[in-house]
Every structure is written in structure tokens, then in C-alpha cells.
Amino acid sequence: MEVNRYYRPSTLEEAHQTLLQDPKNVLLGGGLWIKKSTPSANVLVDLTAIGLNQIRDLGDRIEVGAMVTQRDFELNPLVRDIDGGILSGAVGQIMGVAFRQLATIGGSIAGRFPFSDVLTPLSALDVTLIFYPHKEISLAEHLNFKGRSSDILTHVIIKKAHGRGYFKKVKTTAMEFAILNIAITLDEGRYRIAIGSRPSAASLAVGAMEIVNEAKKPSISDFERASEKAVEEFLYATTTFAGADYRKALAKAYVRRGLEEVSKR
Amino acid sequence: MKVQFVLNNRHVAFEVDPGEYLADTLRANHVTSVKKACDESACGACTVLLDGRPVLSCSLLTARVEGRSVTTVEAIQDEVDKISDYFGEEGADQCGFCNTGLALTIYALKRELVNPTDEDIKKFVVGNLCRCSGYQAQFKAIKHYLEDSR
Numbered sequence: 025m026e027v028n029r030y031y032r033p034s035t036l037e038e039a040h041q042t043l044l045q046d047p048k049n050v051l052l053g054g055g056l057w058i059k060k061s062t063p064s065a066n067v068l069v070d071l072t073a074i075g076l077n078q079i080r081d082l083g084d085r086i087e088v089g090a091m092v093t094q095r096d097f098e099l100n101p102l103v104r105d106i107d108g109g110i111l112s113g114a115v116g117q118i119m120g121v122a123f124r125q126l127a128t129i130g131g132s133i134a135g136r137f138p139f140s141d142v143l144t145p146l147s148a149l150d151v152t153l154i155f156y157p158h159k160e161i162s163l164a165e166h167l168n169f170k171g172r173s174s175d176i177l178t179h180v181i182i183k184k185a186h187g188r189g190y191f192k193k194v195k196t197t198a199m200e201f202a203i204l205n206i207a208i209t210l211d212e213g214r215y216r217i218a219i220g221s222r223p224s225a226a227s228l229a230v231g232a233m234e235i236v237n238e239a240k241k242p243s244i245s246d247f248e249r250a251s252e253k254a255v256e257e258f259l260y261a262t263t264t265f266a267g268a269d270y271r272k273a274l275a276k277a278y279v280r281r282g283l284e285e286v287s288k289r
Numbered sequence: 290m291k292v293q294f295v296l297n298n299r300h301v302a303f304e305v306d307p308g309e310y311l312a313d314t315l316r317a318n319h320v321t322s323v324k325k326a327c328d329e330s331a332c333g334a335c336t337v338l339l340d341g342r343p344v345l346s347c348s349l350l351t352a353r354v355e356g357r358s359v360t361t362v363e364a365i366q367d368e369v370d371k372i373s374d375y376f377g378e379e380g381a382d383q384c385g386f387c388n389t390g391l392a393l394t395i396y397a398l399k400r401e402l403v404n405p406t407d408e409d410i411k412k413f414v415v416g417n418l419c420r421c422s423g424y425q426a427q428f429k430a431i432k433h434y435l436e437d438s439r
Contacts, residue, residue, distance in 0.1 A: 120416010
């Protein structure tokens with residue numbers, strides 16, 4: 025990687041000012057994807073000295089620093105406690121331990137990677153993102169944002185949830201990207217269904233959610249209808265990993281199974 | 290730029306490019322037990338321990354290692370010899386290219402997990418690919434090594 029200068033600021037203001045100085049100054053998260061995505065940079069701005077590597081209990085929410093590694097996130101008791109461990113289970117399936125020891129939660133979110141196994145389960149939860157200097161937006165807003173920004177993601181706020189969770193990553197081998205990933209949560213009687221790697225990034229299956237949330241006590245046939253809706257409401261595409269029809273069949277089967285699973289336990 | 294860190298219990302200082310990765314720095318400085326294979330975070334051959342925890346040195350900028358501790362198999366030779374013996378007994382080796390990275394991951398597993406289940410072991414070492422063995426013999430070797438190390 026061609027880099028003119030490596031810079032490790034001690035404050036967010038220093039980091040932000042450096043990013044504003046030159047569009048070729050690049051923020052460094054976990055550093056795993058930048059090798060492929062950014063062959064050259066003027067200044068690499070490393071956030072490791074700013075103290076964004078903590079997970080804090082805020083009472084009804086948890087605050088995750090953007091530089092918390094996937095491995096520390098996966099093992100954290102507060103994270104493991106959310107909806108039966110849906111986040112820990114999902115993140116624990118990403119590549120190997122040595123990969124997750126470097127990859128950060130902030131990098132996974134900021135990158136908006138379509139194949140992400142972080143974004144899909146987070147989309148099925150109540151999540152707010154804090155950016156420096158002054159921005160607080162939902163995860164969905166962030167995923168729908170198409171422009172370029174110099175704002176720095178500093179914290180991820182996740183509402184604690186003690187309901188049930190389901191995560192399914194369909195893959196050919198342990199080290200592959202997901203062909204499709206599905207997260208379903210049931211909190212206080214409300215279902216949330218997120219589908220990612222379609223191959224687009226995670227989105228809520230709003231139509232499918234309406235079907236199960238409007239039924240007072242959803243039946244197996246409601247789950248079946250919701251799974252069909254989840255297929256209809258998105259564009260599923262063909263890639264070298266999987267065909268569109270295969271992805272649709274997977275979505276239908278796993279949405280139904282996931283809904284059954286979270287409703288039974 | 291100059292980067293200083295502890296390499297195998299010894300203070301070192303290397304002159305590196307700002308965009309240089311640790312695997313390249315180590316190999317350029319004769320630590321050739323660190324292997325480069327995929328060079329894109331996908332195979333585990335370049336695994337080293339950073340402050341005792343396994344990381345992929347092909348994807349870790351050397352600049353980020355400033356002030357930290359890096360361990361390769363040279364520093365834990367006795368333990369690596371034991372692991373090798375178990376691998377030999379199970380016929381878990383062929384070309385050996387992935388062994389050094391895998392040995393460090395196994396060493397980290399032993400230190401991190403108490404009484405791991407078969408599933409725990411598989412999940413921990415899944416990032417270390419081997420193109421020769423088929424994994425079953427490796428798994429048996431790791432399991433026996435961990436059982437006998439208790």
C-alpha cells in the first residue's frame with residue numbers, strides 16, 4: 025500500500041481536521057479491507073489512540089466504541105446478552121479469530137459492506153450511530169446514505185433487548201462471504217426481519233414484518249406469507265457465488281424457519 | 290518511519306514504510322517462519338501473536354505495532370515442538386507451509402479457552418487454512434495436545 029504518512033492523532037478533532045485537509049487522507053479502521061479498496065493514500069489516520077475501544081453499559085443501552093474489535097465485541101457479556109446472543113453468534117462466524125482480532129465494529133459499519141455479517145443482525149435491533157463532530161443517525165439512515173462524508177463514526181449505541189434472536193449465514197465454506205444472511209428478532213411482541221448479502225447490504229423486510237406484526241398471534245401460515253413477502257419485496261441478484269433464484273429460495277426458507285424459531289423458544 | 294516494539298521478548302527498532310505490513314517487515318528482518326500466502330486476510334498462514342492474541346500480520350500495518358509485543362514461533366519453540374509431535378503422530382502434516390501460523394493459533398487457543406469443546410476448537414482454528422491435510426488429522430492432533438496439556 026502506497027502511503028505518504030502514517031498519523032495517530034490523540035483527539036477526534038485532530039483526526040477530523042486531517043481528513044478535511046485532503047480527500048486522499050484516509051481513515052484507518054481495522055485495516056483489513058483498506059488494502060484492497062485503497063491502493064494509495066496521502067495520510068493514513070489511525071484512530072487507535074483516541075480511546076474508542078471500550079464497551080460501556082448505559083443502562084437501557086450499550087455504547088460500543090468504533091475501534092472495538094469484532095473479537096472483543098463477540099466476547100463481551102453485554103453484547104452476548106442481547107436477544108439470546110444474536111450479535112455474538114453472527115460476528116463469531118466472520119472468518120477466523122485472527123481476522124476478528126483486527127477487524128473493528130466501526131470499520132464494519134462505516135464500510136457499508138453488502139456481504140456484512142455485522143450489519144444484518146444490527147439492522148434487526150434498535151441501533152443509533154454517533155459521528156464526530158455532530159451527527160446522530162439510525163443505522164438504516166447510514167446504510168441508505170450514498171454520498172461521501174468526512175464525519176467520523178465514534179460510537180454505536182445498541183438498545184438492550186432481552187427477547188429472542190435468530191441469525192442465519194448461508195455460505196459454502198467457513199471462510200466465504202455470505203450468499204445470504206438473515207436476522208430476525210422478537211422483542212416485546214414485535215418482529216424485525218433483516219436480510220443482507222442479497223447481494224445488496226442489509227435492509228429490513230418491512231412488508232414481511234407488517235404481516236407478522238399485524239397478526240395478534242401469528243400462525244404458521246402467517247410465517248409462510250411473511251417469507252413469501254420477504255422474497256417479493258427485494259431485488260435478489262445473481263453473482264459468482266449464487267444465482268438470484270437460489271437466493272430467493274434461501275430467503276423464503278430461512279425467513280420462515282427463523283420466524284418459527286423465535287416464536288417457539 | 291521508525292517503529293519500535295518487542296519481538297520475541299527482545300526490543301527491536303525497524304525503519305519501515307508507512308504503508309508496510311508486519312509480515313513483510315518480519316520477513317525482511319529474517320523472521321521467515323511468518324509465511325505469506327493469500328496476502329489478503331483469508332488464510333491464516335501469516336498469523337502472529339500481538340500482545341498474546343492471534344492476528345493476521347499480512348493485514349496489520351507495522352506502524353500500528355509501535356510499543357506492542359509480537360510473538361512468532363521462535364519464541365515458543367518448546368511448545369511448538371510438542372505440537373509438532375502430536376501432528377506427527379496423527380499424520381497431520383504434508384507440506385508444512387501453514388504450520389507456523391496454525392501452531393500460534395493453537396497456542397493462543399490453549400491459553401484462552403479452558404476445557405474447549407470440539408466445536409470451540411474448530412471455531413478457533415477455522416481461520417487457518419490447510420490445502421494438504423483435510424483437517425481431520427489436524428483436529429485430532431490439536432485435541433490430544435490440549436487434553437495432554439491440562
